[in-house]
Amino acid sequence: MQSTSGRVLIVDDDPIQRRLLQEVVQKSGHKVKLAENGAEAIKMMIGTQASEFDLVILDMVMPELDGLGVLARMRAEKISTPVIVQTAHGGIDVVVSAMNAGAQDFVIKPVAPERLNVSIRNLLKVSALEGEITRFRKQATGTLTFADIITHSPSMERVLDLGKRAASSSIPILIEGESGVGKELIASAIQGSGDRKAKPMVTVNCGAIPENLVESILFGHEKGAFTGAAEKHIGKFQEAHGGTLFLDEVGELPPDVQVKLLRALQESEIDPIGAKRPVKVDFRLISATNRRLIDQVKDGAFREDLYYRLNVFPIWIPPLRDRKEDIPALARHFLARFSAEERKPHVSSIQTDALDLLQAYHWPGNIRQLENAVFRAVVLCDRAELSVDDFPQVAAALDHPISPAAPVASARPPLETQQAPRSSSNAPAHHASQPLPSTGFETAAPFGFTRSLDDQGHIRKLEDVEAELIRTAIAHYSGRMTEVAKRLGIGRSTLYRKLKEYGIDENGTDAAA
Incomplete structure (x- = not known):
């Protein structure tokens, strides 16, 4: 079994020992970098590679510089x-x-590979869980910083650099990006890194x-x-x-609310409904959108003057499919939290082939969808490691083979059922009301696919197909109804009307259930 991929720095002055450790650690699926002495290790940990080690x-x-000296320098540099x-x-x-100097575990030379692997796996898990707890606590208290954001992507590093620059002022910020990319997290880091x-x-x-309302x-x-x-x-x-x-x-x-927002930005005052006089307010505004506001301006749906007031300092967050190097670290942190x-x-832990599967998927729902996928996998997993079998929806979308222990219905019927039987002059014709021969669609289609035939082989009703598509969209976009309506190409009022018509609640399940 291969475990989750971490990035390990090996520090040893003995070249033979370094090579032996490197082979053991790499064989377990981890990435390795080497340092020949303590001084070189410290230089790597506080330099441009500072965020590259788990x-x-x-x-x-x-x-x-011996081991105790390295630990003392790490403590002084606040390297955790x-x-x-x-x-x-x-x-x-x-x-x-x-x-006492800050080490979390120790091993005696020569260390057995099994003993070292157990220690690495346990520390990666504990570190990830501590990181999640720290992030939640900081976000709740308004002290989250950019150092708390998990990323190893150059494109996201540019986002963080822009955020750091913006945090030092009160300039209005517009964060753009698809749903689920982490816009609120970036906003929290901006707020937690500035004067507010x-x-x-x-x-x-x-x-x-x-x-x-x-x-x-x-x-x-x-009143x-x-x-x-x-x-x-x-x-x-x-x-x-006083805040953000x-x-x-x-x-x-x-x-009409856009007009009042524009006045609040220009005059730093608002007009509560029914108030006799305006109220002065001191706030830092950060806006976010999953659409291109300039397109809404062109369509007349958004005020041009307000757009330029909001878009003073734009930050665009790339989708997860464009920064797949972040997926292993994100998956590990979600795994630690949900376990x-x-x-x-x-x-x-999570096997390397499962991580390869996650990195091959395009993640239309971005980080939020990855989070939900890991959550589901943890709930269903009874083993020590998550494998490809624990991500059947992702595997089905990629047409990835999984083991018989976790079957997923094929996206198309078996070959022998794809071809209609040849008719003969002696063969009796089927009556329209009679069930047709087995079509291979009696089992449920995998997530993301919609069946066109019912269990008897007849074409399904349009209303049944539409109801299924709505349920799939709700699950795919984690119940975000604005995004669901947008992707289905209908208005939100139309979506809610169809939910009522088909007896579906906002979780995508039958309302009567």
Whole structure:
């Protein structure tokens, strides 16, 4: 079995020992870089390669800068990469010194490959889980920074560089990118890296608010301002006072609200519904959209003057299919989180061929879709490692063979059923109401494919096909109804009408279930 691919730095002054360790670690599916001494290792960890290592295997006895010296420098430089120390002297005092200096595990030379692999696998899992917990905590407290974002992609490094530059000012930022690429995470990092860090960051999904409530939710209202306004309501702009307001799917705002948003940006004040005078607000605005706002401007759906107010500092986040080098690290972090949340600690790694499968897929739902795929795989897995068999939907989309232990229906019927039997003059004709011969479609089609024939071999009704397509779209886009409607080419009101008509709830399941 091959385990999940990590990036390991081996530090040893003995060339034979370095080569032996390299062979063991690479055989387990990990990527390896070598350092001949402690000074070279420190240089690699604080230089341009600083973010490239998931784990360090460190020899304790080396000339000039020994293992304890490397650990001390790592602590001084605030390098949190987990470390396995190796020593030929297994005295308790050596082990205690190494652990006190920051090492997470130790091995005695010569180390057995099985022992080293167990240590590497456990530390990668713990490191990933700690990283997830740290990110959640920082995002909740408004202290998330760009150093907390998982990426090894040059295109994303450029995004982070732009974000760092923008964080130092209050310039309005427009983040563009497909759904699920991490726009809110970048917004959180901008907020947590600037002068407003630890201040409130208020997030509003403009596409999820009913049109008749948008103005009230954003700008607030006074008591009695309209029917049903039983008490005063503070809007999102006032909630974000002193901090950051993040408007996701800003292109969904109705025209009248766009006018009020423009005034808020120009005058730094808002007009709550029913208020006698405007209210001053101090906020940093970050907007995001999964569409090209300039196209909406050309179509007359978005105000041109507001567009130029929002688009002062544009940041475009590339889709996951254009930065596939991020997939292994993302998959490992999702695996660590979900194995802990689902109380399945035995599911601790992912095979290299499964990672190859994930990297070959184009991920139309981006990081959010990858997250859901790993979540599903962890829930269904009973082994220690995720394999290709745990990603049947991805395998089916790529026409990738999987083992008989986890069957997925073929996208097309067997060869012998694809060809209609030749008619003969002596053969009786089938009556239209009679079931047709087996077509090979009696089993469910894999995710992403739609059957055209029913279990009896007759053409399916259009309404059944449409209902199935809607369920598939809801699952594919994780219940984001704006995106579902957009991809189906219908309006949101039409989508909700069809959900009611077909008895489907917003999770894609039968409402009556």
